[in-house]
Amino acid sequence: MAEIEIDTRGETCPVPLVECRKALRKAAPGDEVIVLGTHPASKKEIPMACKALGLEVVDVEGKDDEWKIKIRR
């Protein structure tokens, strides 16, 4: 089981969401994808996308403008 970290800090709409999806597509089941970002709306929208994709958000931490989201593929 791998841990994949993607850094979207400084990126704006729709890049954090899109990069997260790209990483999730490449990950194997059981892998953990960690997304770092600073775009406030994406902090809410990445968990929304995970729900739509049926994936578990393991953890969301940090402030709205500096956050880390951990997702299990």
Added chain:
Amino acid sequence: MTDMAETADKAVIIVHSGDMDKLYSALIVGNGALAMGMDVSMYFTFWGLQRLKKGGLEKGPLSKMHMLGLGKWMIKKRMKASNVASLEKLMNDYKELGGKILACEMTMEIMGVKADELRTEWIDEYGAVGTYVNEARDAKITLFI
């Protein structure tokens, strides 16, 4: 993820405008829908189809306050300062996430656009209104931009 393919909701976007800002809207919605697990088709017609020409993607004017290019230049500067992705990146991401591009054959005919003038590597299908209706009839989101 791809195992959701058969049941995925669908978004279909008609890209009629060739304006830069409207193409941004279309590609951002398309990418967002893909990122949230939907299937997406974008149907490029009229002025929108011109953006699929080689070297044409970033060439569109601004829909308002273009001011002979001055407005576009200013907006592009602001977008660069805000680190907004280029249309080329958005299109490449759209294709990487499995987005479909349909090109309107009638537009090609009336505007004299040949297939070899287009970025054919992006285009999945050439079609007419029936192709759009067929794509859109079971779509959850359909937009005309």
